[in-house]
Amino acid sequence: xxxxxxxxxxxxxxxxxxxxxxxxxxxxxxxxxxxxxxxxxxxxxxxxxxxxxxxxxxxxxxxxxxxxxxxxxxxxxxxxxxxxxxxxxxxxxxxxxxxxxxxxxxxxxxxxxxxxxxxx
Amino acid sequence: xxxxxxxxxxxxxxxxxxxxxxxxxxxxxxxxxxxxxxxxxxxxxxxxxxxxxxxxxxxxxxxxxxxxxxxxxxxxxxxxxxxxxxxxxxxxxxxxxxxxxxxxxxxxxxxxxxxxxxxx
DNA sequence: TGGCAAAGTTCCCTGTGGGGTACTGTGTTT
DNA sequence: AAACACAGTACCCCACAGGGAACTTTGCCA
Numbered sequence: 309x310x311x312x313x314x315x316x317x318x319x320x321x322x323x324x325x326x327x328x329x330x331x332x333x334x335x336x337x338x339x340x341x342x343x344x345x346x347x348x349x350x351x352x353x354x355x356x357x358x359x360x361x362x363x364x365x366x367x368x369x370x371x372x373x374x375x376x377x378x379x380x381x382x383x384x385x386x387x388x389x390x391x392x393x394x395x396x397x398x399x400x401x402x403x404x405x406x407x408x409x410x411x412x413x414x415x416x417x418x419x420x421x422x423x424x425x426x427x428x
Numbered sequence: 429x430x431x432x433x434x435x436x437x438x439x440x441x442x443x444x445x446x447x448x449x450x451x452x453x454x455x456x457x458x459x460x461x462x463x464x465x466x467x468x469x470x471x472x473x474x475x476x477x478x479x480x481x482x483x484x485x486x487x488x489x490x491x492x493x494x495x496x497x498x499x500x501x502x503x504x505x506x507x508x509x510x511x512x513x514x515x516x517x518x519x520x521x522x523x524x525x526x527x528x529x530x531x532x533x534x535x536x537x538x539x540x541x542x543x544x545x546x547x548x
Numbered sequence: 549t550g551g552c553a554a555a556g557t558t559c560c561c562t563g564t565g566g567g568g569t570a571c572t573g574t575g576t577t578t
Numbered sequence: 579a580a581a582c583a584c585a586g587t588a589c590c591c592c593a594c595a596g597g598g599a600a601c602t603t604t605g606c607c608a
Contacts, residue, residue, distance in 0.1 A: 355554090355555095356554075356555055356556085357553095357554065357555080360554095360555095368554095368555070368556070368557095369556085369557080369558095372555075372556060372557085388555095392553085392554085393552090393553045393554040393555080394553090394554050394555050394556080395554075395555090396554085396555065396556090
């Protein structure tokens with residue numbers, strides 16, 4: 309446990325306490341959709357409707373909600389074009405991009421885990 | 429999205445479907461304690477009571493439950509010594525060890541995320 | 549005049565991840 | 579005989595993440 313020096317200081321984020329960076333990371337991308345959303349945005353800036361197409365099995369509400377949280381956490385950037393019908397583009401911030409290597413590893417690890425599990 | 433070839437085949441694990449390895453990884457270590465447990469076990473084989481000491485803010489029940497799931501998923505190994513009082517040691521399997529680099533990155537990333545967030 | 553488009557918001561509901569508390573079994577020490 | 583040690587299980591509970599369905603806003607097009 310990489311306890312931060314003698315003081316055992318507590319990390320806080322939005323009023324919640326975390327003992328380790330792992331928990332922080334999981335709090336930020338550990339939801340049901342967030343990691344996948346980041347993964348998709350890493351390839352490309354996307355409009356809301358693009359994301360809807362990618363995540364056909366969720367609702368507009370869920371997508372909106374997850375995206376807003378990611379925005380609040382500084383991981384994605386939301387650009388609204390003031391036109392009708394509305395156009396909103398989502399892209400990764402620098403911080404959002406910085407997590408990509410982790411997502412990549414998670415993707416690979418998960419795949420090979422399954423491969424190992426299915427070939428006993 | 430690293431869609432696995434033309435067939436868009438669905439990955440399954442314990443009757444649940446996953447579109448991407450990321451979701452599999454999160455399903456395995458995405459709970460409230462699992463990642464931390466793996467992290468601790470990576471340092472050392474530990475007895476149940478050792479883990480209880482490390483995770484003083486959870487209950488025996490929770491620990492047991494998480495450990496059993498990790499065991500069922502093949503990430504930790506559970507060794508029971510047939511003696512009284514009981515002695516049970518937990519350690520990582522090879523598969524468990526293989527996820528360590530990801531945990532390390534998550535730990536680092538989470539820490540620097542917080543650092544950035546707290547120094548605006 | 550009314551239907552549609554994009555990107556939401558509001559209200560309400562449900563499943564389940566996480567948790568509290570108490571009970572269990574069995575040898576050993578006092 | 580009673581308390582303790584360890585590693586559990588059994589039962590019950592709740593908050594909240596996730597989700598369904600309907601309503602909204604503003605302009606354009608037929």
